[in-house]
Amino acid sequence: MTDVRYWSFHPNHRTTLSHFFTKSPWNEEKRLEKLQEWILRQIERLAKRTNQPLFLSMDDPICQKTRPSSRAAHAIQGCDWHFSHSDHQWVWGHSLVWLMVHTFSQAFPFAFRLYDKTAGRSKIDLAIEMLSSLKGKRAQPVYVLVDSWYPSQALIEACLKQGFHVIAMLKTNRILYPKGIAIQAKEFARYIEPNDTRLVTVGNERYRVYRYEGAIHGLDDAVMRLAWKADEPMTPDYLHVA
Structure with missing residues (x-):
C-alpha cells in the first residue's frame, strides 16, 4: 500500500488510501470481468501479431503458512493441510487453483480459486469453472497445459466443448487400450524396444x-x-508420459 500511494502521488497519508480500498463498496466480480476482458484483448492482439497460439496454464500451488498454536484465538481462515509435491510432505497453508493466459513471450494471471476441502468442490471443478469464463471463439488455436493431476475425463470434455486442445502430463498408471486391450502405460512400455522409438532433442x-x-x-x-x-534405461522407473 505504501508503494501504491507513492506512485499514485496521492497527497494524503497512506492510511487514507488503505481505508478507501478496504471500506469502499466494490463490485469485485465486475472489476474482475473487466480486467479479464482487458487481458484477453492484450494477449490475443500479441498472438495475432506474432502468429502464436494461446496457452492456458493451470496449477495448484500452496501458499505455505506458519502452523498456528493450539491456543491461538483466531487461526488464518481457509488454511488446511495440503500435500506439497515440491517438498514431498504435508504443509499448512492455502491451496490455490490458478489459471495463466500467455503466448511464448508474455503471460498474465487470469483467474484463481481458493481450494477448500470442506466446500465439497474438487480442484477439477474449480479448474472447469475458470475455463468456462473464457467464452467466445478465438482467432488463434488455444492449448490448455496441465500436470498429471488434471487431465480427467470431465476437464478434457470441458476443453473440447470450447474447442481447446489439451496438453497434459499423465501418470504412468493411466490405462491405454492398444488393439482394445486394457493395460497401464508403464506395463505397455515394457514391450517397447529402442528401435520402436525416435530420438528427439x-x-x-x-x-x-x-x-x-x-x-x-x-x-x-x-x-x-x-x-x-536417451542416456537412461527404458524402464517404467524412468518413463514420462504426456
Whole structure:
C-alpha cells in the first residue's frame, strides 16, 4: 500500500488510501470481468501479431503458512493441510487453483480459486469453472497445459466443448487400450524396444520417444508420447508420459 500511494502521488497519508480500498463498496466480480476482458484483448492482439497460439496454464500451488498454536484465538481462515509435491510432505497453508493466459513471450494471471476441502468442490471443478469464463471463439488455436493431476475425463470434455486442445502430463498408471486391450502405460512400455522409438532433442537433452494414438481411459481418441532420456534405461522407473 505504501508503494501504491507513492506512485499514485496521492497527497494524503497512506492510511487514507488503505481505508478507501478496504471500506469502499466494490463490485469485485465486475472489476474482475473487466480486467479479464482487458487481458484477453492484450494477449490475443500479441498472438495475432506474432502468429502464436494461446496457452492456458493451470496449477495448484500452496501458499505455505506458519502452523498456528493450539491456543491461538483466531487461526488464518481457509488454511488446511495440503500435500506439497515440491517438498514431498504435508504443509499448512492455502491451496490455490490458478489459471495463466500467455503466448511464448508474455503471460498474465487470469483467474484463481481458493481450494477448500470442506466446500465439497474438487480442484477439477474449480479448474472447469475458470475455463468456462473464457467464452467466445478465438482467432488463434488455444492449448490448455496441465500436470498429471488434471487431465480427467470431465476437464478434457470441458476443453473440447470450447474447442481447446489439451496438453497434459499423465501418470504412468493411466490405462491405454492398444488393439482394445486394457493395460497401464508403464506395463505397455515394457514391450517397447529402442528401435520402436525416435530420438528427439529438446534443448540440451535427448529423448527416446514412442508415439501412441488410440483410446485411453476417459477418452476414445488421444495422442500420447512415452519418453525416456536417451542416456537412461527404458524402464517404467524412468518413463514420462504426456
